[in-house]
Amino acid sequence: MTTLRTPDPPVAPPASATRVRRRDRPVGRRRKSQPEAFAFLTPWLLGAVALTVGPMVVSLYLSFTDYDLFTSPKWVGFGNFAHMFGGDDRYLQSVKVTLIYVLVSVPLKLAVSLLVAMLLNTRRSANGFYRAAFYAPSLLGASVAAALVWRALFMGGGPVNELLAFFGWHTPSWVDDPQFSLASIVLLGVWQFGAPMVIFLAGLKQIPAELHEAAAIDGAGAFRRFRHITLPMLSPVIFFNLVMEAIHAFQAFTPAFVIGGGRGGPADADLFYTLYLFEVGFQDFRMGYASAMAWVLLVVIAIVTAIVFRTAKLWVFYDDAEDKK
């Protein structure tokens, strides 16, 4: 069973296993290699301190100030945080939009990517091609180009409009209507399911065929095998994908920026958290408030991730126990 783990990193995370391995290593040798390692890491360390840690500390400071970018920041204590939850309707709107996006797009994306991964997890000759084809949209990632194409597809008189009208459903311009706009962004997110799909595919290949065979002999149908073999065996991968996709979804920016015309879409229907943050900081000259928003987002993502990790005990199944023997 150990062979299961080696080829693919996301399946590897059984934390206990790595911990064991690290403990096994001779202590002295590890110490010895440290200074050189740090020397070679200097460029990265400098970058991390100058480009990440430094700015984060500054932004933490700014989050307690009123800072207009040009004149020096004025200390306002918790004023920014108080304003967020008392009196800023657009802030609450951005929280609402982002939560809807996370709650709808993440499960949808995971379901679609798992479904496609299962379809591709067969021994057909053209599978390599299909895998590449389904993965391709994700290579475009958070690109502006993909979002622009999306806008063109879903705008008034665009292909989607025409197609739906052909079937008798006359819709307004999706991207410009508050009722449909967010849905078009969710669809764009779901369409880019390649990354979780590839990871699911690798996970599916790890599931020993004999489990399925044994269950089939015992009379389990396809759905029961999926429910009682595939899902539990795949749960570490689902867990990994869930955490990654949730974090990504909270931080979604580009599609909302492009599809929403750079201003939060019609009647603020696409006002994502990050978009509002950007607008406040770089268009309205309220960098202190923007910094405070960024920190709240960071804390919320940390809390959500922590909750997911906590619940993992209940539903994520590692078949470690027998391994250690």
Place this chain on the structure above:
Amino acid sequence: MGRTTERRTRGRGVAALAVVVPLLLTGVAACGSDSGGGGGDVTITFVWWGSDGRANLTKKAVELFQRKNPKIKVQTSFSAYAAYWEKLATQTAGGKPPDVLNVDSRYLAEYGGRNVLADLNSGAGKAISLADVNPELAATGVYQGKRYAVPWAQNTPAMIYDAAAFMAAGADPAKGMTWDQFADAARKAGAAGTARGVTDFGILDTTLEIWLRQQGKQFYTPEGKLGFTGDDLRRYWELAGKFRDTKAASPADVTASYNTSPEQAPLGKKLTSSEFAYDNLLPAYQKANGKPLNVAPYPSGADGDTGQYRRPSMFLSVSARSQQQEAAAKLVDFLVNDPEVGKIVGTDRGLAPNLKVRAQLAATATGNDKTLYDYEAALEPKLGAAPPVPPKGAGAIQKLLQRTYEEVAFGRMSVDDAVNRFMTEAQKGLS
């Protein structure tokens, strides 16, 4: 034993750091130092917003400047309107603002009031001549007694329309008409074809401003507060609502797709037959729409006042932190007053600010240029003085108006609720 090895190896690590760090630092330093030095030559940076076409014209003007001033090198860059402000804010906050920059009246207070822009009434700025610029136009660059900007061009709010569509509806907007006549013509024009009569103007702050001026009111007071009441806004949105209900104006989803670039605006996309904009945008709309377009004055109230004014279409400013104030001022003076520049850039940004240059160009203009010169010449006696410089936060008010009106247009909010929201948020944003 363990301890000594550790110390020795740590020493080695420090040595490695000592080698790597200076290397990196010199690398960084080498990047920053190519513009200084070199026998009295200076390099200045110059940024503006606009399209590729505008960039080509502006770069030609800058080349001419460099030929005439061989000691000054100008590095240029440009972006689209919204991106321009985001970039400028970042550069300024980072302590490296461009030397010469393009400024909009909506942001003049924002940047001038925060000492980002140099006062051109003192120091190197005195070299910029405004002798041949209309004094009322020149005054628009003054905020709280300091000249933070000089006008780079003059335009005026106007209606751009499809001449054939309105002709068919039995109207000639170029001759001037009242709002009632316009509503009627727009409805007929909309009913006749696939394009609606006019792009819904409930979202446009410029149109609201003109409409207020027609009634002797203003958008902003000189003190930087809102110059109108919730009741005024309600009446304005009810006027827009009349256009919407009679299908004279664009449907809500088309209105929501509006952004300031003519190529993507409803009129540019042939979804409407007219749109309120600025007269200098005629060629851009023309190119996007394809049909012969024309400019007309705004529809007026019953007394015939169109409320239009001599608008500084764009400003040029010098950064207060610029190390090359003299060279920067020289470039500004050149762009405003040089007759050849006037010829190169044409009416892309509007009419030349220098009246002598403008008169020369008007005499030889053809095509769309001629339409613009004739239009402004006919209006000239009626044009009022520009309103006071909008206060800090004016850029955000524009977006607020668009957002709240969309709530009305999509039927998600009553006019009264939207008015309340606008007034509350606007007063908060301007305080």
